[in-house]
Structure formats: C-alpha cells, structure tokens
Amino acid sequence: MSSELRPAERDRGAFRRRLLGTVVVLAIVTGGFAFASVVQGPRLEAGQIDAARATRLAGQTLTLTVNQPVAEFDAADVEVEPEASVTAEANDRSITVTFEAPLDSAAEYTVRVPGVVGTYQGTESTLEYRFETPDEEVYSLHRRSDRGEADVVQRTSIANPESEVVLSAPRIQEFARFDDILAVVTIDDDDHNELLLSQGGQAQPLELALPMDASIRELAASTTNPLIGFVLDTPAVDGVKQYESALMTIDVSGAAAAEPEPVLGLDGSPLRVATWAFVPGTASVVVQDFEQSVFLVDVLGRQPVAPLGVHTEIRGFLPGTADLVVADPDRGALIDLTDGTTTTLELASADLGGNVYPGRITMLDESHYLISLVASKVEDGRNVRTSVLAEVGPEGELTQVFAPAAETSLIREYCVSPNGEYVAVSASAEGGHPDGYSNKPGYTETLTSVVEIATARIALNLAGGFSDWCTG
Incomplete structure (x- = not known):
C-alpha cells in the first residue's frame, strides 16, 4: 500500500482544517461581540x-x-x-x-x-x-397702493433674508397663514371684502363664498393647527343681520373644500365677538364678548363652551403655552386653559422717568414682559416724540430691545414669534401718514425689523408691516 495519500483524501483533510479554523474564528468574534456588549453598556x-x-x-x-x-x-x-x-x-x-x-x-x-x-x-x-430645528419664516404685508402699485404679501426667513412675493392684489386688508396655506382679505373697487385662500403660492387663489357685501376683520390663523378664523358682519336685510361680529373659522386641512363655519356660544347661536385668539396646540379659541365675558370654545364642537369669567382685557398667551394672560383694573392673571387654574401675576414696574408713556404689554414668561414706550419733549417750539421697545425683568430692570434707526420714527405695532425668540417691530417714519384702509389701518413709509429679544440683534428688515406673528 502506498504511503502517499490519494488526492481526494488530501482535499478532505484540507477542508476539515479550514472548517475548524472558521469555527474557531466565529467563536472568537461572537465572544468578542458578547464581551463588547457587556463592556459598552446600553446603546x-x-x-x-x-x-x-x-x-x-x-x-x-x-x-x-x-x-x-x-x-x-x-x-x-x-x-x-x-x-x-x-x-x-x-x-x-x-x-x-x-x-x-x-x-x-x-x-x-x-x-x-x-x-x-x-x-x-x-x-x-x-x-x-x-x-x-427648522428656520423661522416671516410673512409681512407691504402696502403700495398709495404709489399706484399692487399690495404684496412677502415671505422671508431668519437664515435666508431674501424676500419673495407670495401673493399680490390691488388692495390687501390683512392676511394670515398656516404653514404654506395663506388666507388673504382683499378690498375691491366698491370697498367690499373678498376672502382668498392660496396654498403653496398657487397662481390662482381660491375665492371663498361669502354673503353679499359682507365685511371681514380680525383675520388670524392657528400656529399649530390647520385653522383660520375671522370676524364677519353682514348688512341688514329688512332690519335683520344674518351675522353681526360673528366669529367664523375654516378648517384648511383640506384647503380646497374649506367652508367658513360660525363659532357657537352657550345658547347655540353665533357668538358676537369683541376680540378673540386661537389657543396654541389646540383646536380651541378664547373669545371676549362685548360685555367682557370670556369663553373657551372648541371650534370642532367636541367639548362644551367653558366660561372663563369677566375680564377687562385678554393679552394673548405665554409663548408656546395655553396660559392665557388677562388684565383687570386691579390685577393681571394667568389662566391655565389645560386645567382652568388661575394665578395672579405679580409684575414689577419699571421706573420710566418723566415724559415717558407706557404702551402695550406682552408677556414673555411669568416675570418678564415687553413694553412699548413713547417719550415726548419740546424742541425748537415743536413736540418731538421718540419710541423704544423694552423688556422689563422680575425686579423692574429695563432693557432696551429695539429703537428705530431714525429717532423720530414711531413704533406702531410689535408681535412676538410663537416661540418667544424674536419680535417683529413695525415703525413708521416721521413723514408717514395713515394709509386709508378702514378695517386694518396702517401707515405709509413703514419698516418692520425682526429682532432677537435676548440679544437685541436685528436679524432682518422688511419694507411694510403686519407680520404674520400678529395674526396667530
């Protein structure tokens, strides 16, 4: 018998050695993974x-x-x-x-x-x-009809300040937007309102049907839900008005089929509204009637109307919350609309000095607020006014947030971004004058500055005013 192995037997031996080596390597690798899992901890x-x-x-x-x-x-x-x-x-x-x-x-x-x-x-x-987190888009209205040009709704952003026109019309009264859905109230040649709805900058916006000769005001949009609302008045027919200061809302989740629906009060009839606002994060609104009674209303009708008492003024919400700020002659308060609890606001007053007059207050949190201030002085026999926007801290400390570049320009409006990070401030030059729009008056020669509140840094400037943050 030959001492040399036949070729087939040599091949089988080599295969067994390779197989054994592979098994050993796999065992080592598997053990290594198991050990690493123990050593590394949770991943x-x-x-x-x-x-x-x-x-x-x-x-x-x-x-x-x-x-x-x-x-x-x-x-x-x-x-x-x-x-x-x-x-x-x-x-x-x-x-x-x-x-x-x-x-x-x-x-x-x-x-x-x-x-x-x-x-x-x-x-x-x-x-x-x-x-x-995504960039913050800023929409604003630039009225140009006094110069014979169309009014435009324009869009820009904090990170990309290049402005673009989203919608134009001969005369635009106001606008509101949810995401890329834009609601615009226009004024026709007979001074009647039309309500347009546009999505994604479409070329031909949809005109929503309204009662003949209806008047619209206080258009606003939710910052968190596909809802738009406005106050509607219709002319009297035989001495009876179909709608009088009635709050209407539109569900724009399927924008093309949107239909305005009245918000109903305790008695099931349309509420007559003096002022109103969407509650962030919900499908509800707070409304104040002409007797200063305040109500919480689910516009989808899933919850009953909830009375919130009588208050002189509603001042919006703490940014990003359902904490409603109300004001009365003797105090201010926060109403947590998630559970109905009320907390008295103990706000420090700033030392303003002589000839400085306070304006509107907007709460940033429970102890900080923004306030517009106007100072008046006589120069060369004429009264000169200047204005600033300031933040007041818990000890009454006053910090300037914004002052117009021209000393004689006046702050006309300011609104805080939904997260409380920025404020849009509209100021008109000394030569500016009322623009003649009756339901939503503004001023010519208006410039809007978007300012980072914490640093007073101007992030961008826009021609025109009426930031969409004012309509949330």
Whole structure:
C-alpha cells in the first residue's frame, strides 16, 4: 500500500482544517461581540422628535430608543446644548426627554444622557442625539397702493433674508397663514371684502363664498393647527343681520373644500365677538364678548363652551403655552386653559422717568414682559416724540430691545414669534401718514425689523408691516 495519500483524501483533510479554523474564528468574534456588549453598556438605536412643532409649543418630547430596557439613569444629569430646561423619564427601552419651553429656530441641538444602566449588566454608558430645528419664516404685508402699485404679501426667513412675493392684489386688508396655506382679505373697487385662500403660492387663489357685501376683520390663523378664523358682519336685510361680529373659522386641512363655519356660544347661536385668539396646540379659541365675558370654545364642537369669567382685557398667551394672560383694573392673571387654574401675576414696574408713556404689554414668561414706550419733549417750539421697545425683568430692570434707526420714527405695532425668540417691530417714519384702509389701518413709509429679544440683534428688515406673528 502506498504511503502517499490519494488526492481526494488530501482535499478532505484540507477542508476539515479550514472548517475548524472558521469555527474557531466565529467563536472568537461572537465572544468578542458578547464581551463588547457587556463592556459598552446600553446603546442608542433611534431618536424621534417633531422639531417644527417643538419650536411652536412647550412640552414637546424627544424619544430615545435604547437597545435594552433601562434599569436606571439620573434625569437631573441630562444635558442639552444650546441650554434648554428639560425633564426626563425612562420606560422599558425608551427615555423620554421633555422640553419645558419652545426651542429656538434654525438651531442644532445636542442631547446627552449620561449614566444609563441597562437591565442586563451594570456598565454605564452615555447616550447622545443631535437634531436640527427648522428656520423661522416671516410673512409681512407691504402696502403700495398709495404709489399706484399692487399690495404684496412677502415671505422671508431668519437664515435666508431674501424676500419673495407670495401673493399680490390691488388692495390687501390683512392676511394670515398656516404653514404654506395663506388666507388673504382683499378690498375691491366698491370697498367690499373678498376672502382668498392660496396654498403653496398657487397662481390662482381660491375665492371663498361669502354673503353679499359682507365685511371681514380680525383675520388670524392657528400656529399649530390647520385653522383660520375671522370676524364677519353682514348688512341688514329688512332690519335683520344674518351675522353681526360673528366669529367664523375654516378648517384648511383640506384647503380646497374649506367652508367658513360660525363659532357657537352657550345658547347655540353665533357668538358676537369683541376680540378673540386661537389657543396654541389646540383646536380651541378664547373669545371676549362685548360685555367682557370670556369663553373657551372648541371650534370642532367636541367639548362644551367653558366660561372663563369677566375680564377687562385678554393679552394673548405665554409663548408656546395655553396660559392665557388677562388684565383687570386691579390685577393681571394667568389662566391655565389645560386645567382652568388661575394665578395672579405679580409684575414689577419699571421706573420710566418723566415724559415717558407706557404702551402695550406682552408677556414673555411669568416675570418678564415687553413694553412699548413713547417719550415726548419740546424742541425748537415743536413736540418731538421718540419710541423704544423694552423688556422689563422680575425686579423692574429695563432693557432696551429695539429703537428705530431714525429717532423720530414711531413704533406702531410689535408681535412676538410663537416661540418667544424674536419680535417683529413695525415703525413708521416721521413723514408717514395713515394709509386709508378702514378695517386694518396702517401707515405709509413703514419698516418692520425682526429682532432677537435676548440679544437685541436685528436679524432682518422688511419694507411694510403686519407680520404674520400678529395674526396667530
């Protein structure tokens, strides 16, 4: 018998050696993965947040999904850059981080959760997740009919200040928008109102049917839900008006089929409204009637009308919340519309000095507010007025946020962005005069400046006024 192996036997031996080597390598690799899993601790698999909504509302959440159930972590150690107040909790394989205030626009956030321990072993790990918030778009109305040109609704943004025309018409009274859906009230040659609805800058906006010779005012849009509203008056027929100061709302989630519907009061008839506003994050509105009674109304009819008492004035909401600011002669208060609780506002007063007169107040949080101020003095035998917008802190400290570039220009209107980060300030030059629009008067030679409140930095300037932040 030959001492040499036959070729077939040599091949089988080589195959067995290769197979054994492969098994050994796989065992080592598998063991390495298992060891690494123990050493590394829990790992982040995914993160989820509605970044756009998080710039509109407080209380939005980031959900971090971990590769194993979380046994422990310290919520107080969660870090956010840029700085933001958060709470955090774990449930099985998820860690939920809740932002207590709306986030800044056009910002990159990093969230770190250190000291996370899984149920399978005691190794700690740090989870890290990054996300970006969208840029803030700014819409405004530039009236040019006094120069024989069409009025335009224009759009720009904080990060890209190049302005573009979204819609034009011979005379535009007012506008409001939700996302890319634009509602515009125009004035025809007979001084009658028309209501147009445009989506995505379409060439031919839809004209909504209204009663003949109807009058529209106080057009506004929700910042968080596809709802637009306005106050409607119709002329008397045989001494009877179909609608008198009636609040109408439009569900624009399917914009082409939108139909205005009246908001009904306790007695089931259309409410007569002196002033009103959408409640952020909900399908509800707050309304004040002509007897100063205030109500909370679900425009979809899912909840009964809720009386909120009698108040002299409603001053909007704390940015990104359902906390309604009301004012009365003896005090101010916050009404939390999620549970109906009322908290008295203890606001510090600033020392304004002589010949300085306060204007409108807008709350930024429970202890900070914006206020417009006008100073008056006599120069060369004439009365000269100047104006500034200032922030007042919890101790009454006064910080200037904005002053027009021309000393004699006057602030006519200001409105805070939905997240409270910016303020749009409209000021008219000394040579400006009323523009003659009866239901929504403005001034010629108006310039709107968008200002970062925390730094007083002017982010952009726009010709015209009436920022869409004033219609939310």
